[in-house]
Amino acid sequence: GAVVSQHPSRVICKSGTSVKIECRSLDFQATTMFWYRQFPKKSLMLMATSNEGSKATYEQGVEKDKFLINHASLTLSTLTVTSAHPEDSSFYICSAKPAAYNSPLHFGNGTRLTVT
Amino acid sequence: AQSVTQPDIHITVSEGASLELRCNYSYGATPYLFWYVQSPGQGLQLLLKYFSGDTLVQGIKGFEAEFKRSQSSFNLRKPSVHWSDAAEYFCALSNDYKLSFGAGTTVTVRA
Numbered sequence: 001g002a003v004v005s006q007h008p009s010r011v012i013c014k015s016g017t018s019v020k021i022e023c024r025s026l027d028f029q030a031t032t033m034f035w036y037r038q039f040p041k042k043s044l045m046l047m048a049t050s051n052e053g054s055k056a057t058y059e060q061g062v063e064k065d066k067f068l069i070n071h072a073s074l075t076l077s078t079l080t081v082t083s084a085h086p087e088d089s090s091f092y093i094c095s096a097k098p099a100a101y102n103s104p105l106h107f108g109n110g111t112r113l114t115v116t
Numbered sequence: 117a118q119s120v121t122q123p124d125i126h127i128t129v130s131e132g133a134s135l136e137l138r139c140n141y142s143y144g145a146t147p148y149l150f151w152y153v154q155s156p157g158q159g160l161q162l163l164l165k166y167f168s169g170d171t172l173v174q175g176i177k178g179f180e181a182e183f184k185r186s187q188s189s190f191n192l193r194k195p196s197v198h199w200s201d202a203a204e205y206f207c208a209l210s211n212d213y214k215l216s217f218g219a220g221t222t223v224t225v226r227a
Binding site: 004006032034036042043044045046049091093095097104105107108109110112 | 152157158159160161162165206213214215216217218219220
């Protein structure tokens with residue numbers, strides 16, 4: 001079945017640094033990818049919608065200059081957390097929508113970010 | 117505005133017993149509804165989905181869900197749980213592929 005690879009699975013970074021998370025669709029083309037954030041013991045919150053070749057659409061309250069999203073190809077979207085702060089520590093999950101009509105979303109396995 | 121409510125934060129069930137997880141939604145049109153399962157530190161796995169048609173939907177791992185428009189509900193059921201069913205379960209509603217998730221229900225299975 002369709003596979004979405006998210007890398008890294010875990011990352012620890014220091015405050016003030018930036019960290020990039022990759023989301024790849026391995027065996028299908030994804031015109032749209034979504035980025036979610038999940039706080040401990042909480043549900044998933046949609047951060048932004050990433051469309052190949054265009055600017056990402058951010059949900060209300062999400063800082064676009066802090067969470068940079070790039071969708072440079074039909075198989076790769078990246079989320080860069082800039083000037084990381086301990087408050088950014090969270091579980092980040094991407095999902096990918098195949099180009100085929102009415103295909104279901106496929107989720108990556110998530111990235112655990114810890115900012116020290 | 118769309119929303120999804122999962123009234124039960126935590127459910128404990130004995131292995132072999134039946135399980136039902138509640139999900140209520142609020143949406144102005146015909147909803148696309150999903151149930152996902154998440155193991156600790158992992159991503160989401162789709163259990164089943166409802167788009168239209170038969171209101172009783174069969175999914176993977178022996179799960180099923182019933183869409184009831186009159187009650188705005190999409191409850192998940194399993195006749196006999198296994199220890200491996202212990203996980204977090206999320207109900208979700210789709211609006212143009214953007215998913216709104218419920219708060220989740222943690223399922224604990226006791227021997």
